[in-house]
Amino acid sequence: LAKTTQPISMDSYEGQEVNITCSHNNIATNDYITWYQQFPSQGPRFIIQGYKTKVTNEVASLFIPADRKSSTLSLPRVSLSDTAVYYCLVGAHRAAGNKLTFGGGTRVLVKP
């Protein structure tokens, strides 16, 4: 699985947009980019997944440039409840031998 690099932590304020960039220089052709959110003592929660360009859902947007060597998770108008650790994962999802390799994640603190 491709190795990912993301900032250790980020601070923001309520109502602001938070952008977290993840580097994945050795991403493979069939790899997808997936982001998970984890609150303390809870299991990670799927946020968004993409392969290229832009993906948007009710929670976030994911921007992926043409070379796919990085991606940016965008959280619009964050609230205090968005304080969590955000993980960027890159890998192919197959029926056989699937696993997720979590890095250190980005700890986002939203302040009032």
Place this chain on the structure above:
Amino acid sequence: DSGVTQTPKHLITATGQRVTLRCSPRSGDLSVYWYQQSLDQGLQFLIHYYNGEERAKGNILERFSAQQFPDLHSELNLSSLELGDSALYFCASSLTTSGSTDTQYFGPGTRLTVL
């Protein structure tokens, strides 16, 4: 609520003991995954079962074993417990169809404390 259930929620035991953690996947999901999360190691993949068969192994110790039953629930058995086994253990499930992007849905976890 992800639809994945795990029992028990908390478990306190002593070194040398054996425990069993249980996971019920979301309805319709064929794959079950186990992860360990400790303060100093982050989230570590342990093992993946698909429709009753082991499909992938991560950094799972020989003292640990798992299985997935015909009704698709899974159990993680931890034996000869050591202090360092204290951690949160998560189960995740996914549909896992060929060609799917196979999003994993995590349960609430079991907090294991070894004294």
